[in-house]
Amino acid sequence: MNADTTSLLGILQKTIVELPKLFTGQASNTTVVVVASGLFGVAAGLVGVFALLRKRSLTADAIGHATLPGVAGAFIVGTMLGVPVREGPWLLVGAALAGALGAWMIQLIAHRTRLREDAAIGIVLSVFFGVGVVLLGVVQNMESGTQGGLATFIFGHTASMLAADARAMGFIALFVLIVTFVLRKQLTLVCFNDTYARATGWPVQIVDLLLLGLIIVVSVAGLRAVGLLLVVAMITIPPAAARFWSDHLGRIVAISAVIGGVSGSIGTAMSALAPGRPAGAVIVLTAGSLFALSMLCAPRRGIIAGAVGRVRSRVRILTDHTIETLWEHSEEGTSPNIGPVRNLPHGIKGRLVFLLLRVRGYVRSIGDAYMLTPAGLAEGARLNRNHRLWSAYLTTHADIAPSHVDWSVDQVEHVLSDELVQKLERIVELEDAGA
Amino acid sequence: MNATTPQLTTSALTAHPEHSAESPLSVHALTVAYHRKPVLWDVDFDVPPASLMAIVGPNGAGKSTLIKACLGLIPAAAGEVEFWGEPLRRARSRIGYVPQRESVDWDFPVSALDVVCMGRYRKVGWLRRVSKTHKAAAMACLERVGMKELSHRQIGKLSGGQQQRVFLARALAQEAELYFMDEPFAGVDAATERAIIGVLRDLQREGKTIICVHHDLQTVGSYFDYALLLNMRVVAVGPTSQTLTQENLVKSYGGRLTLLEQAGEAIAQMGPTR
Numbered sequence: 001m002n003a004d005t006t007s008l009l010g011i012l013q014k015t016i017v018e019l020p021k022l023f024t025g026q027a028s029n030t031t032v033v034v035v036a037s038g039l040f041g042v043a044a045g046l047v048g049v050f051a052l053l054r055k056r057s058l059t060a061d062a063i064g065h066a067t068l069p070g071v072a073g074a075f076i077v078g079t080m081l082g083v084p085v086r087e088g089p090w091l092l093v094g095a096a097l098a099g100a101l102g103a104w105m106i107q108l109i110a111h112r113t114r115l116r117e118d119a120a121i122g123i124v125l126s127v128f129f130g131v132g133v134v135l136l137g138v139v140q141n142m143e144s145g146t147q148g149g150l151a152t153f154i155f156g157h158t159a160s161m162l163a164a165d166a167r168a169m170g171f172i173a174l175f176v177l178i179v180t181f182v183l184r185k186q187l188t189l190v191c192f193n194d195t196y197a198r199a200t201g202w203p204v205q206i207v208d209l210l211l212l213g214l215i216i217v218v219s220v221a222g223l224r225a226v227g228l229l230l231v232v233a234m235i236t237i238p239p240a241a242a243r244f245w246s247d248h249l250g251r252i253v254a255i256s257a258v259i260g261g262v263s264g265s266i267g268t269a270m271s272a273l274a275p276g277r278p279a280g281a282v283i284v285l286t287a288g289s290l291f292a293l294s295m296l297c298a299p300r301r302g303i304i305a306g307a308v309g310r311v312r313s314r315v316r317i318l319t320d321h322t323i324e325t326l327w328e329h330s331e332e333g334t335s336p337n338i339g340p341v342r343n344l345p346h347g348i349k350g351r352l353v354f355l356l357l358r359v360r361g362y363v364r365s366i367g368d369a370y371m372l373t374p375a376g377l378a379e380g381a382r383l384n385r386n387h388r389l390w391s392a393y394l395t396t397h398a399d400i401a402p403s404h405v406d407w408s409v410d411q412v413e414h415v416l417s418d419e420l421v422q423k424l425e426r427i428v429e430l431e432d433a434g435a
Numbered sequence: 436m437n438a439t440t441p442q443l444t445t446s447a448l449t450a451h452p453e454h455s456a457e458s459p460l461s462v463h464a465l466t467v468a469y470h471r472k473p474v475l476w477d478v479d480f481d482v483p484p485a486s487l488m489a490i491v492g493p494n495g496a497g498k499s500t501l502i503k504a505c506l507g508l509i510p511a512a513a514g515e516v517e518f519w520g521e522p523l524r525r526a527r528s529r530i531g532y533v534p535q536r537e538s539v540d541w542d543f544p545v546s547a548l549d550v551v552c553m554g555r556y557r558k559v560g561w562l563r564r565v566s567k568t569h570k571a572a573a574m575a576c577l578e579r580v581g582m583k584e585l586s587h588r589q590i591g592k593l594s595g596g597q598q599q600r601v602f603l604a605r606a607l608a609q610e611a612e613l614y615f616m617d618e619p620f621a622g623v624d625a626a627t628e629r630a631i632i633g634v635l636r637d638l639q640r641e642g643k644t645i646i647c648v649h650h651d652l653q654t655v656g657s658y659f660d661y662a663l664l665l666n667m668r669v670v671a672v673g674p675t676s677q678t679l680t681q682e683n684l685v686k687s688y689g690g691r692l693t694l695l696e697q698a699g700e701a702i703a704q705m706g707p708t709r
Binding site for chain 1: 527591
């Protein structure tokens with residue numbers, strides 16, 4: 001471990017030690033910023049789950065970009081009016097108004113024209129950002145080349161954050177957190193089935209507006225820390241990562257909040273170690289690493305688990321098939337040489353399959369020939385019966401969706417009623433009698 | 436025919452003196468248009484209390500649109516819809532709804548029980564959480580459709596028929612008096628079809644009214660006692676035996692031969708039951 005890691009741990013340790021001082025106002029600037037960034041991450045992760053489920057992630061990106069003309073415009077107007085623009089909420093209010101205007105224009109274009117929402121988002125995002133860049137140029141001329149520090153809003157810059165800014169961010173995040181928690185029932189219903197929500201009398205438009213409002217507020221809260229270009233990442237990445245770990249909404253919300261909070265605080269702490277390291281990028285990269293980890297390693301939904309599952313099922317189908325084929329060619333407990341039997345796996349695949357079957361004790365080899373053991377014969381009989389019952393079921397109950405049938409895995413008895421299994425057995429017996 | 440003038444609504448009322456406050460659903464001169472093109476034209480009918488009614492008609496006849504317009508999900512260009520003689524706003528809590536199964540993303544991370552609990556949300560209110568009592572009520576509804584054992588399974592891991600039953604259980608959880616169902620039998624297995632029709636008959640016995648969009652002419656006669664034959668406008672409405680006549684079916688299905696054959700079978704099957 002190098003010195004970098006220990007000092008990261010050092011910062012986090014100091015943050016935890018200083019937590020109680022937050023309430024008395026004696027905590028160091030770094031601690032306040034780390035805690036506030038963490039809170040922002042939690043809020044973004046929470047709102048993000050519903051944004052993702054309502055398919056509003058791209059809208060969040062457009063809102064982030066649309067805040068630039070708001071910040072620059074507020075700066076220009078404020079300076080002309082003589083308002084102290086760098087202190088207080090002046091710039092953030094400008095950002096929120098511009099974000100809301102952008103969101104409204106997306107809805108307008110998507111609903112009043114034949115353009116789809118993705119086109120509307122692309123148009124609003126780029127045009128608003130363009131206006132913002134032009135206004136930044138105006139600011140640059142006003143301030144004789146300094147840009148008035150507005151560039152920090154684009155990429156985020158926690159080092160220049162004042163304790164007051166951090167506190168504001170923390171409180172906004174806390175507010176968003178509470179509102180999302182209180183409205184979780186309505187948000188879930190509208191995200192899952194908006195027609196049903198409307199049919200049962202819920203004001204879907206108002207719930208949608210509230211969600212949009214939460215997205216705007218959380219984006220604006222994160223402007224100073226993450227920057228407007230990357231703020232969408234904190235709304236999108238934690239919930240997407242959390243989705244890999246669970247099928248249960250409550251747990252997804254919790255995991256997403258944790259991933260957001262961890263990314264926010266650790267990313268900020270890491271960027272504090274090196275002054276040149278932009279906090280926004282480090283926070284987003286932390287979240288991105290957690291996403292990559294989730295995508296690869298999550299049980300069941302992860303890529304590795306999925307690949308293992310596919311291989312397992314292929315092996316299972318192959319071994320079942322091999323045992324059944326050998327069983328069909330067996331007479332009085334003896335199995336033939338594999339040579340004359342077709343449809344058996346051969347080559348490397350065949351060697352592996354037979355190796356596996358030998359290890360499991362189903363098959364014994366005598367010279368070039370393979371032979372089922374008593375256990376193998378019993379397994380072959382079981383598989384054969386199972387498959388024939390499933391076949392009988394599929395041909396006599398064609399009205400039932402074939403998706404009910406898991407040919408290779410399920411025992412008939414585990415899926416169908418005893419009565420039905422008995423009926424199928426009679427059908428199979430009749431077939432045997434006919435043959 | 437000019438359905439947009441209020442005078443005509445009045446005349447429709449006088450032309451149909453059976454419109455009454457007893458009727459769970461009265462539709463007066465309803466016209467609905469998508470982008471200037473009308474899909475329902477001057478639709479006018481009443482549903483008697485405690486009936487099990489099918490809305491039947493060819494593809495594009497406006498069956499789903501009719502239900503959605505009644506529920507206020509699609510704006511009506513003209514006409515009125517009344518529930519027990521009152522506007523939708525006053526009757527909402529007495530109306531249950533089963534949307535089409537395709538209308539939602541089944542990968543959504545909720546369990547069958549969570550979905551059924553959504554039927555209780557109106558009773559729970561804005562800010563309160565779903566209490567144990569409400570959860571128990573939702574569970575009872577799942578049991579009624581034979582899904583108690585699968586209550587905690589994520590909805591995407593259920594079969595199509597099971598998903599349809601979850602939707603039915605959610606509507607039951609609303610404890611409504613009038614139920615709208617959009618193709619509840621579409622693409623379900625035989626066991627589910629039997630379970631659903633059993634529940635519908637129970638509801639009818641309890642005095643509830645059920646209105647189903649139905650696509651299968653062969654089962655209309657045996658499942659439903661009241662039918663509305665729709666093809667942009669009402670072709671016929673009344674007790675099923677009087678509505679599903681050869682003449683009416685030809686009127687609504689026109690020259691679609693395969694459908695006419697089905698219709699013939701439907702009539703033949705209905706014969707002995709009536």
